[in-house]
Every structure is written in structure tokens, then in C-alpha cells.
Amino acid sequence: MxxxxxxxxxxxxxxxxxxxxxxxxxxxxxNHNVIGAHAHANLLGWVTMAIFGVYYALNPRKAEKRxxxxxxxxxxxxVIIMVPSLYMMLLGNPAMEPVVAIASLITFAGVLLFAxxxxxxxxxxxxxxxxxxx
Ligand code: HEM
Ligand code: HEM
Numbered sequence: 001m002x003x004x005x006x007x008x009x010x011x012x013x014x015x016x017x018x019x020x021x022x023x024x025x026x027x028x029x030x031n032h033n034v035i036g037a038h039a040h041a042n043l044l045g046w047v048t049m050a051i052f053g054v055y056y057a058l059n060p061r062k063a064e065k066r067x068x069x070x071x072x073x074x075x076x077x078x079v080i081i082m083v084p085s086l087y088m089m090l091l092g093n094p095a096m097e098p099v100v101a102i103a104s105l106i107t108f109a110g111v112l113l114f115a116x117x118x119x120x121x122x123x124x125x126x127x128x129x130x131x132x133x134x
Contacts, residue, residue, distance in 0.1 A: 002063035004072055008053030011076050015045025018083070037087035044079045044107060052114060062117055071117060075110025078103050 019041035026032045052075070056063035082103035089096035 001057050002060050004063045004068050005053045005057040007072055008049045008056065012046050012049035012053060015041050015049065015079070015083070019046055022087070034087055034090045037083055037090055040079075040086060041083045045083065049076070049079075055114075055118070062121060065117075065121075067113070067117060071110055071113040074106060074113060078105075078107030078110050082107055 019038055022034055022038040022041060026034060026038060052072075056068060062068060082100060085096045085099040085103055089100055
């Protein structure tokens with residue numbers, strides 16, 4: 001698997017652990033105030049990052065490009081800032097709102113860059129035979 005696909009999966013699984021921890025915290029306490037941080041840790045973190053990882057695994061030529069690493073850096077830094085700042089905002093810290101806003105825009109920039117990667121260059125042909133197990 002290309003390095004960047006591994007990186008996306010390693011980052012994604014950390015967000016799933018954090019996201020589930022928040023879900024359990026809400027379920028156990030009965031206080032669902034951090035629902036937005038939980039939903040976006042799981043969806044922007046685990047789900048979307050894993051989808052990016054699968055895309056790069058299926059397109060190893062695109063995965064080797066520098067723009068792919070730039071996309072990883074921008075997207076993940078957006079989510080890494082967004083989730084904890086949103087969590088703190090939802091816990092009643094309104095000063096975090098501009099941080100959440102900026103982090104959302106960074107995340108969006110990472111998504112737009114992914115769109116550029118998807119639409120640019122050649123696709124990698126997927127081998128018709130099953131990969132060898134080793
Ligand atoms: C053991 C794991 C999990 C627990 C204990 C948990 C717990 C919760 C709780 C307590 C809520 C609040 C429900 C409400 O107030 O209506 C919630 C909402 C939510 N959870 Fe989870 N969750 C878990 C895993 C996940 C995962 C893996 C995802 C996504 C991949 C996810 C996505 C969501 C979303 C999108 C909402 C918001 C739903 C809405 O807007 O009504 N959760 N979760
Ligand atoms: C930078 C990107 C994003 C921003 C700024 C954003 C913003 C928001 C906002 C403002 C809400 C309403 C929260 C509320 O009513 O309290 C929301 C809810 C929601 N969003 Fe997003 N969103 C983003 C990306 C996504 C993505 C990629 C997904 C799914 C893959 C998603 C799934 C949801 C879901 C399920 C809810 C309802 C659960 C909740 O109330 O938190 N969002 N989002």
C-alpha cells in the first residue's frame with residue numbers, strides 16, 4: 001500500500017478511537033452536548049480519511065505525487081484543529097468559534113485539493129487478477 005494511504009489510515013483510526021470515546025462519554029453521561037464534535041471526528045476523521053486512503057491505494061501513481069502529500073497535510077491539519085476546538089466550543093467556550101471557522105476552511109481547502117487530484121492525471125489500471133498474498 002502506498003505510504004500516503006497508510007498515513008491516512010493511521011490518522012483515520014486515531015479519529016475513530018477519539019470519536020467513539022466521545023460517543024461513549026455522551027451515552028454514559030446522558031449529556032449529548034458534544035454531538036457535533038463526535039459526528040465530525042467520526043465523519044471528517046475516520047470515514048472521509050479512510051476513503052481518501054482507499055483512493056490513494058487504488059491510484060498508486062497519484063499517491064506518489066507531491067500534491068498528494070500536500071493534500072494529506074492540509075486536510076488532516078484542518079480536522080486536527082477543528083475537532084478539539086469544536087469540542088471545546090460545544091462545552092461552552094465561545095472563544096473557540098473563530099478557530100473552528102478557520103479550521104473548517106482549512107479542511108475545505110484539503111477537500112478542494114483532493115478534487116483537483118481526482119480530476120487530474122491518468123487513472124492507474126487495476127490488475128484484473130487477484131494480488132499475490134505474501
Ligand atoms: C460505540 C460507538 C459510538 C457511540 C457509543 C456513539 C454514541 C452517540 C451518541 C450518544 C450520539 C447522540 C445521539 C443523539 O443525541 O441524538 C451520537 C450521535 C451521532 N453519531 Fe455516534 N456513537 C458511536 C459511533 C459512531 C460512529 C462510528 C459514527 C460515524 C461513523 C457515528 C456518527 C454519529 C452521528 C453522525 C451522530 C449525530 C446523529 C444526529 O445528528 O442525529 N457514531 N452517537
Ligand atoms: C469542513 C467541513 C464541514 C463543516 C464546516 C460542517 C458543518 C456542520 C454544521 C454547522 C452542522 C450543524 C451542527 C448543529 O446543528 O449543531 C453540521 C452537522 C452535520 N454534519 Fe457537518 N460539516 C462539515 C463536513 C461534514 C461531512 C464531510 C459530513 C459527512 C461525511 C458531515 C456530516 C454532518 C452530520 C451527520 C451532521 C448532523 C450531526 C450534528 O448535528 O452534528 N459534515 N455540520
